[in-house]
Amino acid sequence: MSKSDHISMSVIRRLPRYYRFLSELYEQKIDRISSTKLAQIMNITASQVRQDLNCFGGFGHQGYGYSVSQLKDEIKNILGLNNDYKAILIGSGNLGKAVAMHMNFEKLGFELIACFDSNEEKVGTKLNNISVKHENELEEFCRQNRVDTAFLCIPRVCVENMLDKLYSLGIKNYWNFSHYDINARYSDAVVENVHLSDNLMTLCYRINNSNQTNI
C-alpha cells in the first residue's frame, strides 16, 4: 500500500466512516464489495469511494471489488487503532462522565487510565472503574505513567491553566470539548475539537433554511 503520509487530511477524516461500514459488513460475513455497492450503503458516490480508496492502492480489483476484511484491516492500521494510546480525562462533570461511560476507547485506539477533577466531591467516585483523582495529583501521575493524550472536558475558562500544566508535562495531544483554541497557544499541539454548540447552531441554520439547503 502507499504510505499514509501521502493521504490528505480530508481523506483521513472520512476513513473512520469507511472503517465503521466495513466493520459492519465484516460482522455480516460479507467477503467482498464493489465500490458501487459500498457507495450506495454509505450514501456517497462510487467515484468518491474509488478516489478515496485508491489512496491505499491495490485493494480494488476490476470485476471483484474490495476485500472487506483486507480493506477494514488496512484502514485500521492506517488509523493506528491498535496503538492503545494512554489517555487521561480532565473534568468529571456531566460531559466528562458521558465521555468516560459512553466511549469504547479500546476499539478506538485508546486506553483511559485516569480521570482528574478539581472538585473534592468528585474525587474518589468511579467512572467506568476508574477512580477520579484530585487535580493536584496530576503532575505526579504524569511523571509516573506514560500519558499520550488528554481529553479536556472542563469549562473554557479553566482550559488555559490546565493546558499549560499538561503541555509542560509533555502532553501534546488533546481531545478538546471546550471552545478554547489550543493551537493558538501551542501551534505544535495535535488537537481534535468537539464543538457541540457550533454543531447545534448549524442545525438551527439548516432548520431555518430547510427548504433551500442541499448538502
Next chain:
Amino acid sequence: MSKSDHISMSVIRRLPRYYRFLSELYEQKIDRISSTKLAQIMNITASQVRQDLNCFGGFGHQGYGYSVSQLKDEIKNILGLNNDYKAILIGSGNLGKAVAMHMNFEKLGFELIACFDSNEEKVGTKLNNISVKHENELEEFCRQNRVDTAFLCIPRVCVENMLDKLYSLGIKNYWNFSHYDINARYSDAVVENVHLSDNLMTLCYRINNSNQTNI
C-alpha cells in the same frame, strides 16, 4: 445583505466560529475589527475572512474594517438563533444527560421542552428542570406540543424504531449522536451528526502521524 440562500454550506459551517469570536469581541467592548486582526485571532487567513464575510455584503469598509456588533447580529440572524425551536431529547443516559445539562440551548436557537426515556427508573427524574417522561408518552406529547427537532442520544440499535415514530409524527430535524444514518432512511430529514468515535479515531491517526501531518 445578500440572501442567506446564496451562501454555501461550507461557509455556513464556519459561521458559528465567527459568531463565537465576534461575541467575545463584543463582550470586550470592541467596536470594530479589521479582517487581518480577526483572522489572526481566529488562526485563519485574512483572505479567508474577507471571502467568507463578503457573502453577507456591505459590512467591511476599506480603512475601517468590520463593525463587531453589526456583523455579530447579522450572523446571528443568518444562523436563525432567535428562532427558539422546540426540541425534545430522546435518551437520558450519560450522553443525554450531558447534552441536557451542558448546553446553553436558548443561546443556540433552541428550547428543550421535554426528555424521554424507555427506562422506568429514569422516568420522573429531572434534567435541567425538565422531568424525564416515558417513551410511551411521546406520541401524545408531540400531538399536544409543537416539536421542531429531536436530539437523539440513544444507542444505534434503538434509533430506527424511534426515528420511524418521530418522522411519522412530523419531526424531520435531528441532532444525532448515534451512528445510524438517518438520511439513508429519510433523505429529506435535516440531520446534524455528532460522531464522537470518528473524531477520536481521527485523533488516533493524527497522534500516530504527528510528525508528518499538517492541517
